[in-house]
Amino acid sequence: MIKAVLTMTNNFNYMRSLALLLLLAACNNSPERTNDTVAQDTVPVFILQQDTLKKVVELPAELVPYENAELFAKVQGFVREMKVDLGDHVKKGQTLAVIEAPEINSRFAESEATFQSAKAKWMSSKDNYERLYRASKAKTPGIVAPVDLEHSRNQMLADSATYAAAGKQSQAYKEVSGYLYIKAPFDGVITARKADPGALVGTNAMLLTIQNNRILRLRAAVPEIYVSAASTSKNIDFRVDAYPTQRFKAKLARKSETIDPATRTELWEFEVDNTNHELKAGAFAYIKIGIERNTLSFMVPAGTIATTQERKFVIRLKEGKAEWVDVRQGMTNDTGIEIFGELKQGDTLLVKATDERKQGSSAYWKVKKN
Numbered sequence: 548m549i550k551a552v553l554t555m556t557n558n559f560n561y562m563r564s565l566a567l568l569l570l571l572a573a574c575n576n577s578p579e580r581t582n583d584t585v586a587q588d589t590v591p592v593f594i595l596q597q598d599t600l601k602k603v604v605e606l607p608a609e610l611v612p613y614e615n616a617e618l619f620a621k622v623q624g625f626v627r628e629m630k631v632d633l634g635d636h637v638k639k640g641q642t643l644a645v646i647e648a649p650e651i652n653s654r655f656a657e658s659e660a661t662f663q664s665a666k667a668k669w670m671s672s673k674d675n676y677e678r679l680y681r682a683s684k685a686k687t688p689g690i691v692a693p694v695d696l697e698h699s700r701n702q703m704l705a706d707s708a709t710y711a712a713a714g715k716q717s718q719a720y721k722e723v724s725g726y727l728y729i730k731a732p733f734d735g736v737i738t739a740r741k742a743d744p745g746a747l748v749g750t751n752a753m754l755l756t757i758q759n760n761r762i763l764r765l766r767a768a769v770p771e772i773y774v775s776a777a778s779t780s781k782n783i784d785f786r787v788d789a790y791p792t793q794r795f796k797a798k799l800a801r802k803s804e805t806i807d808p809a810t811r812t813e814l815w816e817f818e819v820d821n822t823n824h825e826l827k828a829g830a831f832a833y834i835k836i837g838i839e840r841n842t843l844s845f846m847v848p849a850g851t852i853a854t855t856q857e858r859k860f861v862i863r864l865k866e867g868k869a870e871w872v873d874v875r876q877g878m879t880n881d882t883g884i885e886i887f888g889e890l891k892q893g894d895t896l897l898v899k900a901t902d903e904r905k906q907g908s909s910a911y912w913k914v915k916k917n
Contacts, residue, residue, distance in 0.1 A: 591898040592864060595890060597843040600776070602880040605835050608767035608785065610819070612828040614733050614759035620748040621726035624648030629754075633740050637731045637757065644729040644742070644754055651727065655720040658713070665713035669706035676703040735759040738828075760828050763819040765797045767834050768812035772878060778837035783817065785834040787826065795819065795826065797834070838878065845890055846883045852876065853900035861886065862897040862904060869897075871906040 627647040631637060676699040683691040739756035742748055765785065769777060781799040797817035806813055817834070819826065851861050852874065860871040877885030897904070 592895050593848075593898055595845055595847070595892060595894040595896055597892050598846050598882070600838070600840040600844045600846065600878060600880060600885055602838045602878065603835055604773060604838055605833050606767050606769065608765050608817075608832045608834045610787070610826055610828055610830045610832055611764045611766060612735075612758035612760050613762040613764055613818075614735065615828075616732050616757050617739075617753050618643065618729050618732075618755045618757065619750065619753050620646055620729070621750060622646065622648055622651060622723065623747075623749040624651070624727065626742050626744050626746045626748060626754070629740065629742065629744055631737050631740070631755070633737055635737045637735060637737065639731055639733050641731045642728050643731055643737075643757075646727040646729070646748065648727060651720075651724055655717075655724045658717040658720040662710075662713040662717040665706070665710040669703070669710040672699070672703040672706040676700050729754060731757060733757070733759055734761070758828060760824060761822055763821045763826055763828060764800075765817040765819050765832060765834065767815050767817070767836075768807070768810055769815050769836070771806050771811045771813070773836070773838055774806075774813050776838050776840050776878070778839065780837065783834055783836060785817075785832045787830050787832045789827070789830065840878075840885075844877065844885045845887070845892075846880070847886055847896065848883045848898060850899045851896055852884060852886065853902055855902050860900070861888070861890075862900045863890070864895040864897070869904050869906055869908045 624646040625648075626644060628645040629643075630641075630645070631643045637643065676696075679691050679696050679699050683693075683696050735757045736759075737755055738758050740754075741756075742752065742754045746752075748754065783797055783799070784794045785797055786794050797819045799815065800818045801816045803814040803816075847861065853860055853862070858871075858873055859876070860873050863870045863872050872888050872890060874886040874888035874890070877887060879885065
C-alpha cells in the first residue's frame with residue numbers, strides 16, 4: 548500500500564515536471580514583445596533622405612537638311628533642257644533647268660517695244676515743252692501764247708505717265724520670262740529629279756528637289772517632364788544606326804519654346820557639321836541628354852508607392868501609427884522614383900506600401916530597418 552502511494556506520488560511529480568517543461572517551452576516560443584505588445588509581423592522601413600536627381604536619357608531624333616526646297620515651274624511650258632541630275636552638287640544661282648514658252652517671250656518683246664515707243668514720245672513732248680518754256684521767258688513778249696505753253700506741259704505729263712506704265716509692264720514681263728530659267732536658291736545637292744526634256748510642266752509640277760546637307764538639323768522631341776531639368780550644356784553626342792560603334796557631335800541651336808499639346812514634348816534643334824557628307828538627311832538618330840534637378844528631391848524604391856483608383860500614396864510611420872501621405876511621381880533613375888508631397892527629411896516610410904495596411908492602424912509589428 549505504501550509502495551502504491553509512493554508510485555502514485557512519483558507519477559504525480561513526473562507529470563507536474565512535464566507540464567512545467569511544456570509551459571516553459573511554450574513561453575520560449577511565444578512572439579517577441581515590444582513595449583508589452585506582441586509583434587504580429589516584421590516590415591522593412593527606411594529613413595527618407597534628400598538627394599540630387601541625376602540621370603542620362605537617350606531620346607530618338609531625326610536628321611533633316613539645313614535647307615530644303617522643291618523647285619516648281621512658275622509658268623506653263625515644255626522642258627527644253629535639264630542641266631542637272633540626281634546627286635549633282637550645285638551653287639547658288641546656277642541654272643538647273645530651262646522651260647520653253649514662246650508666248651511669254653513674245654509678250655516680253657512686245658512690252659519692250661511699247662516701252663521704247665513710250666519713251667521716245669515722252670522725250671519728244673518734254674523737249675517741245677522745254678523749248679516753249681524758254682521762249683516764253685524771252686524779252687520779246689507774246690512770242691508764246693500761254694495756252695500753248697500749258698498744252699505742251701500737259702502733253703509732256705501725259706507722255707511721262709504712259710512711259711512709266713510701259714516701263715512697269717516691261718519689267719513685269721521681263722520677270723515672267725525669267726521664270727523660264729530654274730535656278731538654285733542656295734548651295735546644295737540635287738536629291739530628286741521629276742522631269743525630263745520635252746515634258747509639259749505647269750505651276751503644279753515639281754521639277755527638282757535641292758537640299759543643303761553641309762549642315763544638318765538634328766531634331767528631338769524632349770518630353771515635358773525633362774524640359775526644366777535638362778542639361779544647359781549646348782554640346783551633346785548622338786549615334787545613328789548606320790555607324791553603330793561611332794558617336795557624333797551636335798550643338799544646340801534653338802528650341803520651339805512651346806509644348807506640343809499632341810505629344811506633350813518640346814522640339815529641340817541641334818546643328819551638325821556634315822562637311823564630309825558622312826551623315827544622311829532623313830536618318831534616325833539617338834541623342835543623350837543629361838538630366839539634373841536644380842533642387843533636392845526625395846527618391847524612393849518603386850514599391851514604396853501604392854496606387855489605388857482614388858489616390859497614390861506612401862505609408863509613413865508616425866507616433867506608432869500608419870499614415871497615408873499622398874504623393875506625385877516625378878522622374879525615375881537607377882536609385883528609384885522621385886516623389887513630391889507633404890514629406891520631410893527623416894520621415895520613416897515602409898519599403899513596401901499596400902492599401903491593405905489601413906491608415907491609422909497601430910504599429911504592432913516589429914520594424915526592421917534596411
